[in-house]
Amino acid sequence: MLVHNMNWxxxxxxxxxxxxxxxxxxxxxxxxxxxxxxxxxxxxxxVGMQPDQWYCKRLIEEAGVGMRPGCEYGQKEGTHHIRLCVMTPVETMEEVLKRLKNLHFLKEFS
Structure with a gap:
């Protein structure tokens, strides 16, 4: 599972x-x-949030997926990241990635 998810x-x-x-x-x-x-x-x-923090908030509200924003882990200023655990069953990871892909966040603000 872990090796597969790490590659995929x-x-x-x-x-x-x-x-x-x-x-x-x-x-x-x-x-x-x-x-x-x-x-x-x-x-x-x-709204008073870091961009990646706000992205994670929208992700949980709109897609039911919880991730942590990179601003909590000392990311380089001016960059935005999310943290995702890959230690989950493949089927669960597939669903998480599907929901992430279907979040229309970028379309809304482009």
Missing amino acids: VPEVLNNIPGISCQPMMGGAFVFPRLYLPQAAIEKATV
Whole structure:
């Protein structure tokens, strides 16, 4: 399960518009980078949240998927990430990635 998800998850994430992910070298978490439209970054500021924090809030509210924002882990200023655990059954991971892909966040702010 872990080896399969480590190889497969970054590949799927890289095929979602606005997300890029480096190959995993080990560990239980992947930290894909979000490329958010300026309008989304500005909206996050208006609601008093970091852009990746606001993205995670929208993800849980609209898709029922919980992830942690990169701002909680010391990401480089001006970048936005999410943290995703790959230590889940393949079927669960498939559903998580499907919901992530179907979130219309980027379309809304592009």
